[in-house]
Amino acid sequence: MKLLKYFFQFFFICFFLIIFKIVGLRLSRIIAGNLFLTFGPLFRSKEIMDKNISFAFSNADQEFKKIIKNKMWKSYGKILAEYVFIKHFRKINPEKFLEIKGQEILEKIKTSNDPVVFVSGHFDNFELMAMHIERSGVDLAAIYRPLNNNFLNPLMENIRKKYICHKQIKKGVSGTKEILKHFKSGTSVALMIDQRVTQGIKSLLFGSEAFTTTIPAQFVKKFNCKIVPIYIERKNNENFKLEIMEPMSFDNDQSIENITLKLNQLLEKMIIRNPYQWIWSHNRWK
Numbered sequence: 001m002k003l004l005k006y007f008f009q010f011f012f013i014c015f016f017l018i019i020f021k022i023v024g025l026r027l028s029r030i031i032a033g034n035l036f037l038t039f040g041p042l043f044r045s046k047e048i049m050d051k052n053i054s055f056a057f058s059n060a061d062q063e064f065k066k067i068i069k070n071k072m073w074k075s076y077g078k079i080l081a082e083y084v085f086i087k088h089f090r091k092i093n094p095e096k097f098l099e100i101k102g103q104e105i106l107e108k109i110k111t112s113n114d115p116v117v118f119v120s121g122h123f124d125n126f127e128l129m130a131m132h133i134e135r136s137g138v139d140l141a142a143i144y145r146p147l148n149n150n151f152l153n154p155l156m157e158n159i160r161k162k163y164i165c166h167k168q169i170k171k172g173v174s175g176t177k178e179i180l181k182h183f184k185s186g187t188s189v190a191l192m193i194d195q196r197v198t199q200g201i202k203s204l205l206f207g208s209e210a211f212t213t214t215i216p217a218q219f220v221k222k223f224n225c226k227i228v229p230i231y232i233e234r235k236n237n238e239n240f241k242l243e244i245m246e247p248m249s250f251d252n253d254q255s256i257e258n259i260t261l262k263l264n265q266l267l268e269k270m271i272i273r274n275p276y277q278w279i280w281s282h283n284r285w286k
Contacts, residue, residue: 009043010151013080020084028081029237036077037070044281052280055206056271071276075234079125083159086127090163094132099235102244105228106136115139115186116228116247117216121194121267122279124234130165130190132242133230141167141182143175143191143215165190171197179215183223190230191215194267196284201257205264210285217259220250229266233274 016035020028046069053065060068082089089097109116118140120129130142142165147153161168167182169175183189193213202209216227226247233241248266250259271278 005043006149006151009149012039013152014155016080017084020081025081025085025088026237028084029078032077032081033074034077036073036080040073040076041069045283048283049280052282052284053275055208055285056268056275068275068280072278072280075124075277076279078234078237079127082125083127083156086131086159086163089128090131090135094135097239098128098132099239099241100132100244101242102246103136105244105247106133106138109188109228110137113186114225115183115188115223116226117219118188118190118228118230119193119216119263119266120190120230120232121192121270122282123232123270123274124277125240126192126232127160127164128240129230129232129242131163133188133190134165139187140165141169141179141187141189143169143171143179143189145171145192145195176215183219183225189219193263194271194278194284195282196286201260203257203260203264205284206268208285210264212260212264214256214260216263217256220254220259221256224252227263229270231270231273233277 016032020032023031049069050065053060053068057064094100118129118133120126130140134140142160144160147156157168167187169178169182179189191213193216195213196211197213198211200211200213203212204210205212219225220227226249228247229245231243231245235241248262250262
């Protein structure tokens with residue numbers, strides 16, 4: 001049954017990717033946003049999303065939850081449409097679609113011999129973050145979790161390696177060895193810290209325990225490196241605001257648990273900043 005569902009998702013997405021290519025980016029965003037608003041809830045549990053929103057906003061009523069979910073699904077759709085035109089985003093001047101804050105931080109990292117760990121979450125078109133870091137001349141490797149849909153995953157991996165960040169590393173034991181190899185050679189690392197993981201620790205997120213990756217904290221302990229938070233949000237249909245935040249340093253006596261907690265607290269602030277553009281469909285507090 002799950003295999004059939006994944007095949008239907010793959011067929012559905014590929015069909016509309018072709019349509020989007022024909023009609024162009026502007027109209028594609030509108031079509032995809034409304035498609036996901038209509039069909040997205042069929043593929044994700046409403047109960048999980050309501051539960052997740054309640055963790056972050058304990059006093060949220062059904063109307064508020066509905067607004068968040070509807071805007072999130074529209075955001076999802078626009079991101080899908082933009083994958084078709086990701087080559088366009090890669091080639092054009094980023095100033096045409098990005099308002100950038102903290103570019104000078106990337107310039108310092110680029111000229112430094114010390115690699116850093118970039119951290120963020122799945123905010124709107126999150127792919128543009130790694131793309132911009134690499135385009136700015138920072139040697140970067142992006143850590144990613146393969147999609148559960150084995151039909152769709154090869155397509156997405158190809159797009160990411162070709163246009164977003166050339167060095168893509170799968171999460172897992174073999175991926176960890178590859179990450180260490182890159183980092184030791186001076187390559188910075190980027191990863192999302194907002195997904196539930198099987199190899200991690202329980203850390204508080206919005207006051208409740210959630211399994212959280214310890215990769216950033218482990219890198220801090222092993223290499224005494226800095227963590228650089230990065231955030232993106234959509235300002236309108238065509239433009240985004242990208243913020244590279246001040247690097248975070250941690251004392252040697254800070255534990256992995258404490259560093260991980262501080263990063264979760266940072267993630268909370270990012271989510272609250274624009275809750276309509278975070279992906280609430282992950283079963284984060286399972």
